[in-house]
Amino acid sequence: MNLDLLKTEWQARDQGLEQAVRLNTQMLRLSVLEQHRREISKWGWADKYEIIAGTPVFIYLIWFLSHYIMDIKFALPALAILAWTIALPLLNHRQRHALQDLDFSQPITTVQRQLAELKARRLNLFKWAFLLGQIIWFIPFLLVLFKGVFGVDLYQKTQNFIFPSLMVSVLFIPVAIGISKLLSGRLKRSASFQAMTDSLAGEDYKQTQRFLKKLTQFEEVPVESKDVEADTASNK
Secondary structure (H helix, E strand, C coil): HHHHHHHHHHHHHHHHHHHHHHHHHHHHHHHHHHHHHHHHHHHHHHEEEEEEEHHHHHHHHHHHHHHHCCCCCHHHHHHHHHHHHHHHHHHHHHHHHHHHHHHHHCCCCHHHHHHHHHHHHHHHHHHHHHHHHHHHCCCHHHHHHHHHHCCCCCCCCCCHHHHHHHHHHHHHHHHHHHHHHHHCCCCCCCCCHHHHHHHHCHHHHHHHHHHHHHHHHHHHHHHHHHHHEEEHHHHH
């Protein structure tokens, strides 16, 4: 066979392979960008909800503390709720802006890594916000609500109720995690409930971590090895 013809043929194959890789990369980038847009739209709704629900709670807590700041048994639960009301929206706002500021001109594997890391942090935040919220928003909120709105001291009215209820709220955390692990993957008929159990069981977080591990392994493959694999694929 003429060597010039063979060289020309291999050059054509190389060009075809480069075009295919470039096209696949563009398609993957568009897919990741669409996923990015969906995530931002979800968080936009969450921000609106936090503002609508959090503003009156914040105003009420400031008013309550201005009247009962010296009464430690009411000031402590009010301060705990206030800290929650401020901290959680700030954390969500910080993560949303990190998502919005993502640079899609970077290599696609870098973009995927950053998206996966943001997703892992968001899943972890949701899990512990939900679980710890059972402690913050049950007994402490009732104490502050009844005292401020009705003038009722639940410490005196329900002496045998508050401490056991707090213990139930604390025990809810391991029980909820355990039940979620048992139910995870078994509730396919209810997508929303399945997503909830997966989040509480940590399955979504584990999947994201496995994806990051695979991505790291791919990035660690030497460039020469990737070129050999691409040449082998083109020969086939």
